[in-house]
Amino acid sequence: xxxxxxxxxxxxxxxxxxMAGLLASLGCGIIGxxxxxxxxxxxxxxxxxxxxxGMGAALYFGLDPxxxxxxxxxxxxxxxxxVRLYWNAQEDTLIGAIWAIxxxxxxxxxxxxxxxxxxxxxxxxxxxxxxPHRELWFMAALDLVxxxxxxxxxxxxxxxxxxxEFARLRGVPVGAxxxxxxxxxxxxxxxxxxxxxxxxxxxxxxxxxxIAGHYVHSLxxxxxxxTLLGGLFTSTxxxxxxxxxxxxxxxxxxxxxxxxxxxxLISRVLQRRRAAYKALKSAS
Amino acid sequence: xxxxxxAPSRHPRPARGAPVIGLDGVSFSYGEAPVLERVDLxxxxxxFVGLVGPNAGGKSTLLxxxxxxxxxxxxxxxxxxxxxxxxxxxxxxVPQFPTFPxxxxxxxxxxxxxxxxxxxxxxxxxxxxxxxATRTALAEVEALDLAExxxxxxxxxxxxxxxxxxxxxxEPHILILxxxxxxxxxxxxxxxxxxxxxxxxxxxILVVSHDIAFISGYVDRVACLNRTLMCHSTASVDxxxxxxxxxxNIRQVAHGGEPLELRHEH
Numbered sequence: 342x343x344x345x346x347x348x349x350x351x352x353x354x355x356x357x358x359x360m361a362g363l364l365a366s367l368g369c370g371i372i373g374x375x376x377x378x379x380x381x382x383x384x385x386x387x388x389x390x391x392x393x394x395g396m397g398a399a400l401y402f403g404l405d406p407x408x409x410x411x412x413x414x415x416x417x418x419x420x421x422x423x424v425r426l427y428w429n430a431q432e433d434t435l436i437g438a439i440w441a442i443x444x445x446x447x448x449x450x451x452x453x454x455x456x457x458x459x460x461x462x463x464x465x466x467x468x469x470x471x472x473p474h475r476e477l478w479f480m481a482a483l484d485l486v487x488x489x490x491x492x493x494x495x496x497x498x499x500x501x502x503x504x505x506e507f508a509r510l511r512g513v514p515v516g517a518x519x520x521x522x523x524x525x526x527x528x529x530x531x532x533x534x535x536x537x538x539x540x541x542x543x544x545x546x547x548x549x550x551x552i553a554g555h556y557v558h559s560l561x562x563x564x565x566x567x568t569l570l571g572g573l574f575t576s577t578x579x580x581x582x583x584x585x586x587x588x589x590x591x592x593x594x595x596x597x598x599x600x601x602x603x604x605x606l607i608s609r610v611l612q613r614r615r616a617a618y619k620a621l622k623s624a625s
Numbered sequence: 626x627x628x629x630x631x632a633p634s635r636h637p638r639p640a641r642g643a644p645v646i647g648l649d650g651v652s653f654s655y656g657e658a659p660v661l662e663r664v665d666l667x668x669x670x671x672x673f674v675g676l677v678g679p680n681a682g683g684k685s686t687l688l689x690x691x692x693x694x695x696x697x698x699x700x701x702x703x704x705x706x707x708x709x710x711x712x713x714x715x716x717x718x719v720p721q722f723p724t725f726p727x728x729x730x731x732x733x734x735x736x737x738x739x740x741x742x743x744x745x746x747x748x749x750x751x752x753x754x755x756x757x758a759t760r761t762a763l764a765e766v767e768a769l770d771l772a773e774x775x776x777x778x779x780x781x782x783x784x785x786x787x788x789x790x791x792x793x794x795x796e797p798h799i800l801i802l803x804x805x806x807x808x809x810x811x812x813x814x815x816x817x818x819x820x821x822x823x824x825x826x827x828x829x830i831l832v833v834s835h836d837i838a839f840i841s842g843y844v845d846r847v848a849c850l851n852r853t854l855m856c857h858s859t860a861s862v863d864x865x866x867x868x869x870x871x872x873x874n875i876r877q878v879a880h881g882g883e884p885l886e887l888r889h890e891h
Contacts, residue, residue: 497742499731499735500739504723504724510694510716510718512743513742558732560731
């Protein structure tokens with residue numbers, strides 16, 4: 342750990358990596374909370390895998406792959422959202438189709454793009470050490486957009502997440518806010534892909550929020566705790582992977598996954614104790 | 626906001642006796658199967674109306690039409706002189722089953738606060754007046770002590786009170802309840818209806834119930850729905866009336882002092 346801190350002082354790529362992890366944690370803390378309570382992790386998976394198509398096409402045409410990723414993610418989010426809102430029965434099939442088609446398009450484009458075939462691995466698994474410095478500004482801007490939208494429309498997003506029928510009766514445009522929520526998921530997925538890659542994106546989106554959900558009773562505190570946990574997992578994962586030269590993304594996710602399992606067990610024990618205490622109290 | 630700002634624009638409270646809900650020849654079907662056929666119904670301001678009828682008789686569908694969640698294939702509906710979806714913010718609605726996941730991480734106060742949506746622009750955070758209204762609504766249903774509890778830890782009766790507070794916090798003119806006592810034990814049933822009777826002093830109430838005999842002690846008027854409006858009267862509930870509504874396989878069971886109960890004979 343001492344080595345890591347020393348290296349952190351010397352190498353700007355490590356500082357960039359640390360910042361990238363923290364910026365991604367803010368996005369995954371806020372939006373991951375919605376994904377967990379609204380139970381749309383599968384949908385987020387579909388959106389994430391459509392990203393590869395956008396990235397591949399952007400590389401082929403010589404554009405910024407992050408821009409391609411963002412466009413593909415938002416397109417997939419709106420498509421899935423519209424089908425869910427207006428054509429209920431086909432939702433999961435469509436998500437599966439977008440999942441597969443997105444990946445296929447991406448792999449075709451990448452295979453036809455000279456010199457980029459080795460980078461496929463870093464799209465799939467991410468490489469936080471290779472995040473360019475200018476992407477930090479891009480990530481910070483996306484975080485700012487997320488926080489602004491949340492500040493303006495927290496009540497509507499909460500209502501649409503909690504009880505769609507009631508939100509509609511209170512005059513909230515439910516369809517529009519549902520699509521907005523999915524677009525926010527898309528933006529966050531693009532943020533996270535740069536840190537942990539496509540395969541592991543769902544883990545960082547759901548695990549910190551799920552752990553927070555074991556202990557708190559409000560969406561707001563769930564977001565704060567999930568953000569802090571995300572920051573802890575990315576930073577610690579980076580530090581642990583540095584010495585033995587392990588890939589950083591999987592190290593972060595294993596930390597988060599381990600913490601999730603332990604937390605699930607602890608919260609179960611706590612729940613039983615509470616139930617037993619209640620039974621004892623009502624018996625006496 | 627300064628002390629001189631106006632209250633948010635409000636629909637004036639309808640004068641007592643003015644029509645607030647009107648259905649005029651309304652028909653509705655899901656696909657092929659007709660659910661409602663040529664229903665005419667008028668409810669006046671200040672009334673307490675019970676809507677009764679057999680399961681699948683169209684009661685919940687009628688509520689959804691009045692709330693603007695469904696559109697009738699034929700006929701016209703007006704609520705407070707407008708189309709239903711323009712009037713819905715002056716309706717407080719209590720659904721039969723909670724339409725949210727019980728394990729959602731949210732406190733009772735936050736759930737009730739959500740009823741304040743649709744007032745003002747809705748942008749940004751809650752105002753102090755929204756939190757004050759939440760406390761008032763919770764106090765009115767005698768659930769102020771539950772404010773900080775997680776929604777999933779409530780009993781059926783407590784949840785029903787909280788859902789009622791969520792409907793009241795928007796300061797509605799009309800209160801619509803779908804089977805408010807279906808999920809709570811019978812001892813609590815009259816508590817809820819005593820509360821509704823108190824609220825009726827300032828609100829028009831439309832309540833759906835399967836328990837026709839029980840609610841007849843509270844409501845001004847009973848409307849009976851079995852695809853069409855079968856009756857529409859203030860007359861007391863007797864055996865003929867029940868046979869007309871439910872068919873002959875129904876038997877009325879009265880036991881000492883208890884409200885009448887309806888049972889299907891198998």
